Amino acid sequence: MKRMQKHLLTAGLLAGIGLSAFAQPAPGGPGGPGEHRPMDPARMQEMRARMEQRMNERMEFFKFKLKITPAQEGAWGAWTAAIKPTGARPQRPDRAEFERLSTPERIDRIRAMRATRQAEMDKRFDATKAFYAQLDPAQRKVFDQESMNMLGGGHRGHEGGGRHHRG
Numbered sequence: 784m785k786r787m788q789k790h791l792l793t794a795g796l797l798a799g800i801g802l803s804a805f806a807q808p809a810p811g812g813p814g815g816p817g818e819h820r821p822m823d824p825a826r827m828q829e830m831r832a833r834m835e836q837r838m839n840e841r842m843e844f845f846k847f848k849l850k851i852t853p854a855q856e857g858a859w860g861a862w863t864a865a866i867k868p869t870g871a872r873p874q875r876p877d878r879a880e881f882e883r884l885s886t887p888e889r890i891d892r893i894r895a896m897r898a899t900r901q902a903e904m905d906k907r908f909d910a911t912k913a914f915y916a917q918l919d920p921a922q923r924k925v926f927d928q929e930s931m932n933m934l935g936g937g938h939r940g941h942e943g944g945g946r947h948h949r950g
Contacts, residue, residue: 858917865910
């Protein structure tokens with residue numbers, strides 16, 4: 784019996800090795816790996832609209848979970864407006880322009896971009912703290928748990944939470 788198991792195991796391993804040859808990635812041609820092509824503007828707009836819709840649905844569910852009272856509606860509206868993406872996505876520096884700059888000038892440019900991003904984050908953080916101050920203790924507990932899930936620190940079953948959560 785052990786001999787039969789050994790033969791079956793060997794056959795299984797050989798079959799697995801043989802099948803793995805078919806699982807290799809296809810050679811990259813035009814548009815293959817490593818080649819960056821801009822996305823179709825219509826498709827980008829559609830994707831942005833879907834993302835905004837999903838975000839709105841999640842925020843409505845979050846509002847429901849927090850049990851926002853009519854007295855808190857103003858704070859909720861101010862907070863959701865403050866944390867919404869500005870729409871002006873930071874542009875990557877133009878490579879040709881960067882090549883014309885000296886290293887110290889590049890460093891200064893990068894620092895300026897970092898300062899802009901930091902200021903936007905600080906605005907969101909300050910708005911969140913102001914909104915949090917308007918919540919009662921039970922709401923704060925819900926907010927704390929949900930914010931951990933949004934930051935990837937909470938566990939949501941096999942999904943893992945965080946940025947890759949789709950639902």
